[in-house]
Amino acid sequence: MRSRFAGRVAVVTGASKGIGAAIARRLADEGGSVLMNARDAENLQRTAAGIAKTGGRVHCVPGNITRPGTCEQLIAAALEHYGRLDHVVNTVAVNLAYGPLLAAERDMFMGTMERNTWPSVDLVQQAVAQGMAEGGSVAVISTIGSHSLAPYLAAYSASKAALDLIVRHLARELGPRNIRVNAVAPGLVTTDMSQILWAGERKQAEEQLLPLGRLGRPSDIAAAVTWLLSDDACWLTGQIIDVDGGRLLVGDEPADLIGADLAAPQPKPDAGPPSPGRAQHYTSAGGTR
Ligand SMILES: NC(=O)c1ccc[n+]([C@@H]2O[C@H](COP(=O)([O-])OP(=O)(O)OC[C@H]3O[C@@H](n4cnc5c(N)ncnc54)[C@H](OP(=O)(O)O)[C@@H]3O)[C@@H](O)[C@H]2O)c1
Numbered sequence: 001m002r003s004r005f006a007g008r009v010a011v012v013t014g015a016s017k018g019i020g021a022a023i024a025r026r027l028a029d030e031g032g033s034v035l036m037n038a039r040d041a042e043n044l045q046r047t048a049a050g051i052a053k054t055g056g057r058v059h060c061v062p063g064n065i066t067r068p069g070t071c072e073q074l075i076a077a078a079l080e081h082y083g084r085l086d087h088v089v090n091t092v093a094v095n096l097a098y099g100p101l102l103a104a105e106r107d108m109f110m111g112t113m114e115r116n117t118w119p120s121v122d123l124v125q126q127a128v129a130q131g132m133a134e135g136g137s138v139a140v141i142s143t144i145g146s147h148s149l150a151p152y153l154a155a156y157s158a159s160k161a162a163l164d165l166i167v168r169h170l171a172r173e174l175g176p177r178n179i180r181v182n183a184v185a186p187g188l189v190t191t192d193m194s195q196i197l198w199a200g201e202r203k204q205a206e207e208q209l210l211p212l213g214r215l216g217r218p219s220d221i222a223a224a225v226t227w228l229l230s231d232d233a234c235w236l237t238g239q240i241i242d243v244d245g246g247r248l249l250v251g252d253e254p255a256d257l258i259g260a261d262l263a264a265p266q267p268k269p270d271a272g273p274p275s276p277g278r279a280q281h282y283t284s285a286g287g288t289r
Helices: 020-027 040-055 070-082 107-131 156-176 204-208 218-229 276-283
Strands: 009-012 033-036 057-060 087-090 137-141 181-186 240-243
Touching: 009 020, 009 070, 020 033, 020 087, 020 218, 033 040, 033 070, 057 070, 070 107, 070 276, 087 107, 087 218, 107 137, 107 156, 137 156, 137 218, 156 181, 156 240, 181 218, 204 218, 218 240
Parallel strands: 009 033, 009 087, 033 057, 087 137, 137 181, 181 240
Antiparallel strands: none
């Protein structure tokens, strides 16, 4: 494994499982020292032990990053334990409701907005105030739903759209200090958080919509995040990078219109109207669904 992060120190929140755990593992595999955070200390310790077993340098600090003071403590702990700080990665988010916006309640909506936006600002403020290294970088996890329509996920998606703009503002403000700020926007990744979207038969249906033919793995997102954090992306800031298996390249069209269609012989311009099957796909979907 390359050692792009040798001598570097990263704070990764939400690191006990899913995408955050994969990022912590990848950073450690590439030589970085990682302060790992999540609320449940036991789960966090178990994940960290797995990384340490293969030689990774990790240190656990449990805590809820949506509570005032926790972000400050995490940054201070990283500096105290490792003596420097180069990277901050916030993966934590909530989705408090799955349903129409018309049925949304204020507490759910505002709680989602606050928890999915402020901790990223808090972490970066604390990192900069406490002495994050020049040449460092920040990454947060958005979603493709921040810039497409994910039904029944309005509050969550709106909060991530706000996060995207926060990323761009922070990138603008921190560029002169040579600190880069970017986001990865995943499509559907098989983790606990998204299980409602891929459990049972939904998995195959979702996979059929993907040009790359499979759902995302946490390691797919970790690969993109670590690239963004690394010096390989040293002239890139304020970007929201979709990592989605090609999901945004297609709408909700039937699977037989994806891929297979491109390989099929195309009708000549004078070949008459399209076959009934084909015409049905287009008209029933209102054009280009
Ligand atoms: N999975 C997907 O399909 C998908 C798609 C697009 C975007 N995303 C985004 O990817 C990110 C990671 O999601 P995931 O799917 O990897 O979730 P996950 O598997 O459920 O993992 C969530 C992690 O965050 C920790 N956590 C939750 N709340 C926390 C808090 N308040 N403070 C500290 N740690 C906390 C959890 O541990 P504890 O419970 O012990 O705290 C756990 O380690 C989220 O921002 C999500 O919006 C996911």
